[in-house]
Amino acid sequence: MEVVFLTFILVLSIFLGFELISKVPATLHTPLMSGANAISGITLAGAFLSAGAMNSEMATILGTAAVTFATINVVGGYMVTDRMLSMFKSKRESVK
Amino acid sequence: MNIELIANLSYIVAAVLFIFGLKMLGNPATARRGNRLSAFGMLIAVVAGLNSQGIVSYEYIAGGIIAGTIIGALAARLVMMTAMPEMVALFNGSGGVASLLVGWGTLYGGDISMFTAITVLLAVLIGGVTFTGSLIAYGKLSETIRSAALVFTGQRIVNSLVLAGLIGSGVMFTLAPAADSQWLYIVLALALLLGIMAVIPIGGADMPVVISLLNSYSGIAACAAGFAIGNNILIVAGSLVGAAGIILTNIMCKAMNRSLVNVLFSGFGAVKQGKAIEGEVKPLSVEDAYYILEAASNVCFVPGYGMAVAQAQHVVKELGQILEANGAEVSFAIHPVAGRMPGHMNVLLAEADVPYEQLVEMDDINPRIENVDVAIVIGANDVVNPSAREDQDSPIYGMPIINVDHARTVFVLKRSMASGFSGVDNPLFFGENTRMLFGDAKESISGVIGEFG
Numbered sequence: 001m002e003v004v005f006l007t008f009i010l011v012l013s014i015f016l017g018f019e020l021i022s023k024v025p026a027t028l029h030t031p032l033m034s035g036a037n038a039i040s041g042i043t044l045a046g047a048f049l050s051a052g053a054m055n056s057e058m059a060t061i062l063g064t065a066a067v068t069f070a071t072i073n074v075v076g077g078y079m080v081t082d083r084m085l086s087m088f089k090s091k092r093e094s095v096k
Numbered sequence: 097m098n099i100e101l102i103a104n105l106s107y108i109v110a111a112v113l114f115i116f117g118l119k120m121l122g123n124p125a126t127a128r129r130g131n132r133l134s135a136f137g138m139l140i141a142v143v144a145g146l147n148s149q150g151i152v153s154y155e156y157i158a159g160g161i162i163a164g165t166i167i168g169a170l171a172a173r174l175v176m177m178t179a180m181p182e183m184v185a186l187f188n189g190s191g192g193v194a195s196l197l198v199g200w201g202t203l204y205g206g207d208i209s210m211f212t213a214i215t216v217l218l219a220v221l222i223g224g225v226t227f228t229g230s231l232i233a234y235g236k237l238s239e240t241i242r243s244a245a246l247v248f249t250g251q252r253i254v255n256s257l258v259l260a261g262l263i264g265s266g267v268m269f270t271l272a273p274a275a276d277s278q279w280l281y282i283v284l285a286l287a288l289l290l291g292i293m294a295v296i297p298i299g300g301a302d303m304p305v306v307i308s309l310l311n312s313y314s315g316i317a318a319c320a321a322g323f324a325i326g327n328n329i330l331i332v333a334g335s336l337v338g339a340a341g342i343i344l345t346n347i348m349c350k351a352m353n354r355s356l357v358n359v360l361f362s363g364f365g366a367v368k369q370g371k372a373i374e375g376e377v378k379p380l381s382v383e384d385a386y387y388i389l390e391a392a393s394n395v396c397f398v399p400g401y402g403m404a405v406a407q408a409q410h411v412v413k414e415l416g417q418i419l420e421a422n423g424a425e426v427s428f429a430i431h432p433v434a435g436r437m438p439g440h441m442n443v444l445l446a447e448a449d450v451p452y453e454q455l456v457e458m459d460d461i462n463p464r465i466e467n468v469d470v471a472i473v474i475g476a477n478d479v480v481n482p483s484a485r486e487d488q489d490s491p492i493y494g495m496p497i498i499n500v501d502h503a504r505t506v507f508v509l510k511r512s513m514a515s516g517f518s519g520v521d522n523p524l525f526f527g528e529n530t531r532m533l534f535g536d537a538k539e540s541i542s543g544v545i546g547e548f549g
């Protein structure tokens with residue numbers, strides 16, 4: 001039953017993703033992509049268990065590496081997106 | 097209330113924040129807030145994840161977070177705006193490999209059901225392809241490796257063998273899933289190989305499509321990892337990113353009038369040549385450029401990847417301001433696939449403080465291009481190549497272009513007469529109303545600005 005439930009979530013999220021992105025001006029394609037990329041670092045939330053459960057040495061190594069890589073993705077992704085977006089100015093703002 | 101319930105409630109909040117964040121990223125006025133909202137959602141999800149039952153030691157987690165934060169923050173701060181596409185590719189690759197490792201690590205958590213085995217397999221496969229694919233894309237974008245399409249005889253056979261091997265060892269693994277199964281190692285190795293094989297035959301000019309496709313893959317990998325460990329937020333966030341990536345990929349493909357299959361498998365650049373072009377190239381001096389621009393009342397800049405290479409965005413903006421002060425109407429026409437990632441040119445011009453009202457899209461500029469006195473092409477080539485409209489034999493035939501050849505005068509700033517990334521000749525350079533301004537784009541424009549001064 002759990003599988004059905006998870007698949008249900010999957011299908012709805014995919015439709016939501018399509019709806020959200022379909023009308024975005026070209027100007028924002030790069031920040032949108034890198035912002036979405038940062039979200040894909042969500043795998044971090046799942047990496048903790050494997051890094052901290054102390055099941056075996058190998059699991060800890062894999063988990064710690066996963067935490068490191070996912071954090072790079074999350075922190076780097078959000079910061080770089082913010083840096084890009086801080087540059088987008090409208091004419092009014094740049095006069096100030 | 098138990099901890100698991102609280103964690104799941106937090107995940108719902110995080111998912112809502114991601115959704116609003118993505119929605120707000122779609123509008124220039126709210127984009128920055130949207131990104132922060134989504135980052136806040138991530139923070140909530142991470143804190144909830146840290147509190148999950150079963151974690152007994154936080155030492156390694158803390159170590160990983162600290163190392164990752166330092167690396168990610170430094171990379172994000174120090175990267176040059178012109179090197180943004182390769183940076184995004186690297187972040188993307190690290191997301192992919194993280195999902196791979198999460199999936200793999202799941203195998204050490206006790207009994208492995210058939211369902212878990214399949215999802216772990218998917219996480220390893222997609223994560224692996226994302227990882228090496230992104231590394232190759234990084235190499236091509238930073239020109240550490242040759243950016244042209246690499247095609248060799250028997251490529252299809254090798255790829256088919258890799259695929260067959262993946263399916264075979266995947267089935268063997270699912271039949272007897274174990275953490276130390278040799279089949280898992282084979283799947284891992286083949287997935288990494290597949291990522292390399294998938295990206296090497298794609299030329300540098302098609303990188304916007306590849307980057308956004310890999311972005312989608314990293315979301316799908318996170319989603320697969322979510323199935324493997326039964327975590328809702330990974331599934332929701334992963335599939336949002338996956339769907340968003342597919343949409344962007346589709347937009348890029350439409351802009352080139354090619355199908356995704358064609359982009360991925362055609363090995364652009366190794367294809368037949370269009371008609372040979374004959375004609376005379378008319379060079380232009382900086383002084384003459386000044387006289388023409390001084391008299392122009394409508395000027396349109398058309399930037400391409402060459403502007404990024406020459407780091408010319410700041411002088412371009414300065415020239416734009418001077419022309420505006422001189423009474424000319426100034427716009428920047430941006431082709432959807434100009435540059436090496438979706439919206440690359442917009443980011444560079446934004447860095448140089450060009451207000452986004454001055455940026456116009458291809459479909460808006462083409463109907464009024466006849467009224468443009470001077471179109472200044474800076475380091476763009478294929479996106480302004482009239483062959484795409486006229487020459488049926490041309491490999492880029494059918495791709496929508498910015499019709500700069502219909503403007504009254506065209507200046508083309510170019511280093512030399514070499515052809516663009518696609519390796520196709522450009523009849524624009526031989527056009528009646530085209531003037532070539534040879535040399536480094538930044539120096540040429542600085543020269544023109546000097547004349548105005």
